Amino acid sequence: MYKIGELAAACKVKPDTLRFYEKNGLLHPANRSDKGYRIYSDDDAQQLRFILRAKAMGFSLSDIRELLNIEASRSDWACADVKGMVEAKVQELQTKIDEMTRLRDSLQELADACCGGPESAIHCSILDTLETK
Amino acid sequence: MYKIGELAAACKVKPDTLRFYEKNGLLHPANRSDKGYRIYSDDDAQQLRFILRAKAMGFSLSDIRELLNIEASRSDWACADVKGMVEAKVQELQTKIDEMTRLRDSLQELADACCGGPESAIHCSILDTLETK
DNA sequence: TTTGACCTTTGACCTAACTCCAAGGTTTAT
DNA sequence: ATAAACCTTGGAGTTAGGTCAAAGGTCAAA
Numbered sequence: 001m002y003k004i005g006e007l008a009a010a011c012k013v014k015p016d017t018l019r020f021y022e023k024n025g026l027l028h029p030a031n032r033s034d035k036g037y038r039i040y041s042d043d044d045a046q047q048l049r050f051i052l053r054a055k056a057m058g059f060s061l062s063d064i065r066e067l068l069n070i071e072a073s074r075s076d077w078a079c080a081d082v083k084g085m086v087e088a089k090v091q092e093l094q095t096k097i098d099e100m101t102r103l104r105d106s107l108q109e110l111a112d113a114c115c116g117g118p119e120s121a122i123h124c125s126i127l128d129t130l131e132t133k
Numbered sequence: 134m135y136k137i138g139e140l141a142a143a144c145k146v147k148p149d150t151l152r153f154y155e156k157n158g159l160l161h162p163a164n165r166s167d168k169g170y171r172i173y174s175d176d177d178a179q180q181l182r183f184i185l186r187a188k189a190m191g192f193s194l195s196d197i198r199e200l201l202n203i204e205a206s207r208s209d210w211a212c213a214d215v216k217g218m219v220e221a222k223v224q225e226l227q228t229k230i231d232e233m234t235r236l237r238d239s240l241q242e243l244a245d246a247c248c249g250g251p252e253s254a255i256h257c258s259i260l261d262t263l264e265t266k
Numbered sequence: 267t268t269t270g271a272c273c274t275t276t277g278a279c280c281t282a283a284c285t286c287c288a289a290g291g292t293t294t295a296t
Numbered sequence: 297a298t299a300a301a302c303c304t305t306g307g308a309g310t311t312a313g314g315t316c317a318a319a320g321g322t323c324a325a326a
Contacts, residue, residue: 016285037303053263058236074254082259083249086240093237097230103191104226107219116216121207126215130186153314170273
Protein backbone atom coordinates (compact mmCIF):
# COMPACT_ATOMS: atom_id res chain seq x y z
CA MET A 1 0.00 0.00 0.00
CA TYR A 2 1.37 3.35 -1.05
CA LYS A 3 0.56 6.95 -0.41
CA ILE A 4 0.44 9.14 -3.48
CA GLY A 5 3.95 10.53 -3.05
CA GLU A 6 5.42 7.07 -2.61
CA LEU A 7 3.85 5.64 -5.74
CA ALA A 8 4.68 8.77 -7.70
CA ALA A 9 8.32 8.62 -6.66
CA ALA A 10 8.50 4.90 -7.42
CA CYS A 11 7.31 5.56 -10.97
CA LYS A 12 9.12 8.86 -11.42
CA VAL A 13 6.06 10.99 -11.94
CA LYS A 14 4.60 13.75 -9.79
CA PRO A 15 1.74 13.32 -7.33
CA ASP A 16 -0.20 15.83 -9.40
CA THR A 17 0.07 13.52 -12.37
CA LEU A 18 -1.60 10.73 -10.41
CA ARG A 19 -4.40 13.08 -9.35
CA PHE A 20 -4.75 14.11 -12.97
CA TYR A 21 -5.00 10.48 -14.08
CA GLU A 22 -7.62 9.87 -11.44
CA LYS A 23 -9.68 12.86 -12.51
CA ASN A 24 -9.50 11.55 -16.05
CA GLY A 25 -10.57 8.03 -15.23
CA LEU A 26 -7.26 6.26 -15.73
CA LEU A 27 -6.28 5.26 -12.23
CA HIS A 28 -8.36 5.24 -9.07
CA PRO A 29 -6.65 4.41 -5.77
CA ALA A 30 -7.93 1.22 -4.18
CA ASN A 31 -9.12 3.22 -1.17
CA ARG A 32 -8.68 6.16 1.11
CA SER A 33 -7.30 6.37 4.63
CA ASP A 34 -9.69 7.50 7.36
CA LYS A 35 -8.33 11.00 6.92
CA GLY A 36 -8.90 10.97 3.18
CA TYR A 37 -5.41 10.15 1.94
CA ARG A 38 -5.28 8.14 -1.27
CA ILE A 39 -4.05 4.59 -0.71
CA TYR A 40 -2.79 2.72 -3.77
CA SER A 41 -2.52 -1.07 -3.97
CA ASP A 42 0.01 -3.18 -5.85
CA ASP A 43 -2.58 -3.62 -8.58
CA ASP A 44 -2.84 0.14 -8.85
CA ALA A 45 0.92 0.35 -9.13
CA GLN A 46 0.85 -2.23 -11.90
CA GLN A 47 -1.89 -0.32 -13.68
CA LEU A 48 0.15 2.88 -13.47
CA ARG A 49 3.09 1.08 -15.04
CA PHE A 50 0.77 -0.13 -17.80
CA ILE A 51 -0.30 3.46 -18.39
CA LEU A 52 3.26 4.76 -18.49
CA ARG A 53 4.40 2.00 -20.82
CA ALA A 54 1.52 2.64 -23.19
CA LYS A 55 2.28 6.35 -23.08
CA ALA A 56 5.90 5.65 -23.95
CA MET A 57 4.65 3.66 -26.95
CA GLY A 58 2.88 6.73 -28.23
CA PHE A 59 -0.67 6.14 -27.07
CA SER A 60 -2.71 9.13 -25.96
CA LEU A 61 -4.44 9.10 -22.61
CA SER A 62 -7.77 8.47 -24.29
CA ASP A 63 -6.28 5.54 -26.22
CA ILE A 64 -5.02 4.26 -22.91
CA ARG A 65 -8.44 4.59 -21.30
CA GLU A 66 -9.69 2.32 -24.06
CA LEU A 67 -6.83 -0.14 -23.58
CA LEU A 68 -7.57 -0.25 -19.87
CA ASN A 69 -11.22 -1.04 -20.58
CA ILE A 70 -10.14 -3.96 -22.71
CA GLU A 71 -7.55 -5.04 -20.20
CA ALA A 72 -10.19 -4.96 -17.44
CA SER A 73 -12.35 -7.53 -19.21
CA ARG A 74 -10.13 -9.18 -21.75
CA SER A 75 -12.55 -11.98 -22.46
CA ASP A 76 -15.09 -9.51 -23.85
CA TRP A 77 -12.76 -8.55 -26.66
CA ALA A 78 -11.07 -10.21 -29.57
CA CYS A 79 -7.37 -10.05 -30.36
CA ALA A 80 -8.43 -8.34 -33.56
CA ASP A 81 -9.83 -5.41 -31.57
CA VAL A 82 -6.53 -4.79 -29.86
CA LYS A 83 -4.45 -5.34 -32.96
CA GLY A 84 -6.77 -2.96 -34.80
CA MET A 85 -6.06 -0.21 -32.30
CA VAL A 86 -2.34 -0.70 -32.59
CA GLU A 87 -2.43 -0.73 -36.36
CA ALA A 88 -4.55 2.40 -36.44
CA LYS A 89 -1.93 4.07 -34.29
CA VAL A 90 0.82 2.87 -36.61
CA GLN A 91 -1.08 4.38 -39.51
CA GLU A 92 -1.58 7.63 -37.65
CA LEU A 93 2.14 7.86 -36.92
CA GLN A 94 2.96 6.98 -40.51
CA THR A 95 0.80 9.81 -41.79
CA LYS A 96 2.56 12.29 -39.53
CA ILE A 97 5.96 10.92 -40.48
CA ASP A 98 5.17 11.31 -44.16
CA GLU A 99 4.03 14.85 -43.67
CA MET A 100 7.09 15.84 -41.71
CA THR A 101 9.32 14.13 -44.22
CA ARG A 102 7.81 16.21 -46.99
CA LEU A 103 8.42 19.37 -45.00
CA ARG A 104 11.95 18.33 -44.22
CA ASP A 105 12.70 17.68 -47.87
CA SER A 106 11.27 21.01 -48.96
CA LEU A 107 13.35 22.83 -46.39
CA GLN A 108 16.45 20.88 -47.29
CA GLU A 109 15.95 21.84 -50.91
CA LEU A 110 15.66 25.46 -49.86
CA ALA A 111 18.84 25.23 -47.80
CA ASP A 112 20.75 23.46 -50.56
CA ALA A 113 19.94 26.25 -52.99
CA CYS A 114 21.37 28.88 -50.63
CA CYS A 115 25.02 29.86 -50.79
CA GLY A 116 25.07 30.14 -47.01
CA GLY A 117 28.01 32.48 -47.14
CA PRO A 118 28.84 35.61 -45.18
CA GLU A 119 27.47 37.77 -47.99
CA SER A 120 24.53 40.01 -47.23
CA ALA A 121 21.15 38.39 -47.57
CA ILE A 122 20.00 40.93 -50.12
CA HIS A 123 19.90 38.27 -52.80
CA CYS A 124 19.19 35.33 -50.49
CA SER A 125 17.42 32.64 -52.46
CA ILE A 126 15.58 31.35 -49.42
CA LEU A 127 13.93 34.67 -48.70
CA ASP A 128 13.23 35.16 -52.40
CA THR A 129 11.49 31.83 -52.54
CA LEU A 130 9.33 32.55 -49.53
CA GLU A 131 8.48 35.94 -50.90
CA THR A 132 7.32 34.98 -54.35
CA LYS A 133 6.86 31.30 -54.87
CA MET B 134 -6.22 48.54 -50.42
CA TYR B 135 -8.22 45.84 -48.70
CA LYS B 136 -10.51 45.59 -45.75
CA ILE B 137 -9.80 42.72 -43.40
CA GLY B 138 -12.50 40.45 -44.84
CA GLU B 139 -11.28 41.01 -48.37
CA LEU B 140 -7.68 40.18 -47.64
CA ALA B 141 -8.70 37.22 -45.50
CA ALA B 142 -10.91 35.81 -48.26
CA ALA B 143 -8.19 36.38 -50.87
CA CYS B 144 -5.77 34.31 -48.79
CA LYS B 145 -8.31 31.80 -47.52
CA VAL B 146 -7.91 32.56 -43.87
CA LYS B 147 -10.36 34.09 -41.40
CA PRO B 148 -10.44 37.73 -40.38
CA ASP B 149 -9.76 36.58 -36.83
CA THR B 150 -6.53 35.02 -37.99
CA LEU B 151 -5.33 38.37 -39.32
CA ARG B 152 -6.23 40.06 -36.04
CA PHE B 153 -4.35 37.29 -34.26
CA TYR B 154 -1.27 37.85 -36.45
CA GLU B 155 -1.47 41.55 -35.75
CA LYS B 156 -1.69 41.02 -32.00
CA ASN B 157 1.37 38.80 -32.27
CA GLY B 158 3.43 41.24 -34.26
CA LEU B 159 3.40 39.47 -37.61
CA LEU B 160 1.26 41.74 -39.76
CA HIS B 161 0.15 45.29 -39.10
CA PRO B 162 -2.25 46.93 -41.58
CA ALA B 163 -0.75 49.91 -43.37
CA ASN B 164 -3.40 52.15 -41.82
CA ARG B 165 -6.91 52.57 -40.54
CA SER B 166 -9.95 54.21 -42.09
CA ASP B 167 -11.37 57.25 -40.32
CA LYS B 168 -13.85 54.93 -38.63
CA GLY B 169 -11.16 52.58 -37.42
CA TYR B 170 -11.37 49.86 -40.07
CA ARG B 171 -8.10 48.10 -40.84
CA ILE B 172 -6.82 48.96 -44.32
CA TYR B 173 -4.23 46.60 -45.81
CA SER B 174 -1.90 47.57 -48.64
CA ASP B 175 -0.50 45.38 -51.41
CA ASP B 176 2.70 45.11 -49.40
CA ASP B 177 0.69 43.83 -46.47
CA ALA B 178 -0.92 41.26 -48.74
CA GLN B 179 2.48 40.16 -49.91
CA GLN B 180 3.70 39.90 -46.35
CA LEU B 181 0.69 37.77 -45.43
CA ARG B 182 1.49 35.44 -48.31
CA PHE B 183 5.07 35.24 -47.05
CA ILE B 184 3.75 34.28 -43.63
CA LEU B 185 1.43 31.63 -45.01
CA ARG B 186 4.12 30.15 -47.22
CA ALA B 187 6.57 29.97 -44.35
CA LYS B 188 3.89 28.37 -42.21
CA ALA B 189 3.27 25.77 -44.90
CA MET B 190 6.99 25.03 -44.85
CA GLY B 191 6.74 24.15 -41.19
CA PHE B 192 7.96 27.34 -39.53
CA SER B 193 6.34 28.38 -36.28
CA LEU B 194 4.94 31.86 -35.91
CA SER B 195 7.92 32.88 -33.82
CA ASP B 196 10.30 31.56 -36.48
CA ILE B 197 8.33 33.61 -38.96
CA ARG B 198 8.61 36.73 -36.85
CA GLU B 199 12.35 36.26 -37.05
CA LEU B 200 12.27 35.69 -40.80
CA LEU B 201 10.23 38.85 -41.21
CA ASN B 202 12.80 40.80 -39.24
CA ILE B 203 15.49 39.57 -41.57
CA GLU B 204 13.34 40.20 -44.62
CA ALA B 205 12.69 43.76 -43.42
CA SER B 206 16.39 44.64 -43.48
CA ARG B 207 18.06 42.01 -45.58
CA SER B 208 21.31 43.88 -45.85
CA ASP B 209 21.87 43.58 -42.09
CA TRP B 210 22.05 39.80 -42.32
CA ALA B 211 24.18 37.21 -44.02
CA CYS B 212 22.96 34.36 -46.14
CA ALA B 213 24.49 32.10 -43.51
CA ASP B 214 22.04 33.43 -40.92
CA VAL B 215 19.06 32.46 -43.00
CA LYS B 216 20.48 29.15 -44.08
CA GLY B 217 21.28 28.42 -40.45
CA MET B 218 17.66 28.89 -39.47
CA VAL B 219 16.47 26.59 -42.20
CA GLU B 220 19.00 23.92 -41.33
CA ALA B 221 18.09 24.12 -37.66
CA LYS B 222 14.49 23.56 -38.65
CA VAL B 223 15.48 20.60 -40.81
CA GLN B 224 17.31 19.14 -37.84
CA GLU B 225 14.34 19.73 -35.58
CA LEU B 226 12.07 17.95 -38.01
CA GLN B 227 14.56 15.12 -38.39
CA THR B 228 14.65 14.59 -34.64
CA LYS B 229 10.88 14.36 -34.49
CA ILE B 230 10.78 12.06 -37.49
CA ASP B 231 13.31 9.74 -35.88
CA GLU B 232 11.36 9.65 -32.67
CA MET B 233 8.09 8.89 -34.38
CA THR B 234 9.77 6.27 -36.52
CA ARG B 235 11.00 4.50 -33.42
CA LEU B 236 7.51 4.55 -31.96
CA ARG B 237 6.03 3.31 -35.19
CA ASP B 238 8.49 0.42 -35.36
CA SER B 239 7.82 -0.59 -31.76
CA LEU B 240 4.10 -0.60 -32.37
CA GLN B 241 4.47 -2.49 -35.62
CA GLU B 242 6.47 -5.11 -33.81
CA LEU B 243 3.74 -5.35 -31.22
CA ALA B 244 1.10 -5.73 -33.91
CA ASP B 245 3.11 -8.30 -35.85
CA ALA B 246 3.38 -10.50 -32.77
CA CYS B 247 -0.40 -10.52 -32.31
CA CYS B 248 -2.53 -13.16 -33.96
CA GLY B 249 -5.21 -10.56 -34.60
CA GLY B 250 -7.86 -13.21 -34.83
CA PRO B 251 -11.42 -13.34 -33.52
CA GLU B 252 -10.25 -15.24 -30.44
CA SER B 253 -10.76 -13.67 -27.06
CA ALA B 254 -8.05 -11.30 -25.97
CA ILE B 255 -7.38 -13.31 -22.80
CA HIS B 256 -3.96 -14.28 -24.09
CA CYS B 257 -3.38 -11.21 -26.24
CA SER B 258 0.35 -10.69 -26.62
CA ILE B 259 -0.07 -6.95 -27.01
CA LEU B 260 -1.78 -6.51 -23.68
CA ASP B 261 0.67 -8.92 -22.07
CA THR B 262 3.56 -6.86 -23.30
CA LEU B 263 2.10 -3.62 -22.03
CA GLU B 264 1.37 -5.21 -18.71
CA THR B 265 4.74 -6.65 -17.92
CA LYS B 266 7.50 -5.51 -20.17
C1' DT C 267 -35.06 53.60 -44.28
C1' DT C 268 -34.23 49.49 -42.95
C1' DT C 269 -32.02 45.10 -43.42
C1' DG C 270 -28.01 42.49 -43.78
C1' DA C 271 -23.26 42.22 -44.25
C1' DC C 272 -19.43 44.03 -42.64
C1' DC C 273 -16.31 46.10 -39.08
C1' DT C 274 -14.63 47.12 -34.02
C1' DT C 275 -13.00 45.46 -29.15
C1' DT C 276 -12.58 42.49 -25.22
C1' DG C 277 -12.28 38.32 -23.52
C1' DA C 278 -13.42 33.41 -23.23
C1' DC C 279 -12.70 28.83 -25.22
C1' DC C 280 -10.39 24.82 -27.63
C1' DT C 281 -6.77 20.48 -27.41
C1' DA C 282 -3.25 17.66 -24.49
C1' DA C 283 -1.20 16.55 -20.66
C1' DC C 284 0.09 18.19 -17.18
C1' DT C 285 1.89 21.71 -13.47
C1' DC C 286 1.45 24.92 -9.92
C1' DC C 287 -0.68 27.59 -6.24
C1' DA C 288 -3.26 28.63 -2.03
C1' DA C 289 -5.25 27.46 2.14
C1' DG C 290 -5.75 24.24 5.13
C1' DG C 291 -5.39 19.41 7.64
C1' DT C 292 -2.07 15.33 9.03
C1' DT C 293 1.97 12.77 10.09
C1' DT C 294 6.58 12.20 11.36
C1' DA C 295 10.90 13.24 13.30
C1' DT C 296 13.52 15.57 16.68
C1' DA D 297 5.74 20.39 21.33
C1' DT D 298 6.79 22.02 17.18
C1' DA D 299 8.58 22.27 12.61
C1' DA D 300 9.19 19.89 8.29
C1' DA D 301 7.25 17.17 5.12
C1' DC D 302 3.44 15.23 3.69
C1' DC D 303 -1.61 15.14 2.27
C1' DT D 304 -6.36 17.34 0.71
C1' DT D 305 -9.34 20.32 -2.57
C1' DG D 306 -10.41 23.68 -6.08
C1' DG D 307 -9.02 26.29 -9.54
C1' DA D 308 -5.75 28.77 -12.53
C1' DG D 309 -1.85 28.64 -15.81
C1' DT D 310 1.10 26.57 -19.50
C1' DT D 311 2.06 26.11 -25.14
C1' DA D 312 0.48 26.99 -30.05
C1' DG D 313 -2.42 28.76 -33.10
C1' DG D 314 -6.19 30.01 -33.59
C1' DT D 315 -11.69 30.34 -33.11
C1' DC D 316 -15.89 32.16 -31.34
C1' DA D 317 -19.27 35.10 -28.99
C1' DA D 318 -21.18 39.43 -27.39
C1' DA D 319 -22.27 44.07 -27.88
C1' DG D 320 -22.01 47.64 -30.56
C1' DG D 321 -20.78 50.85 -34.78
C1' DT D 322 -20.76 51.37 -40.17
C1' DC D 323 -21.96 50.88 -44.87
C1' DA D 324 -24.38 49.53 -49.18
C1' DA D 325 -28.33 48.08 -51.60
C1' DA D 326 -33.32 47.86 -52.36
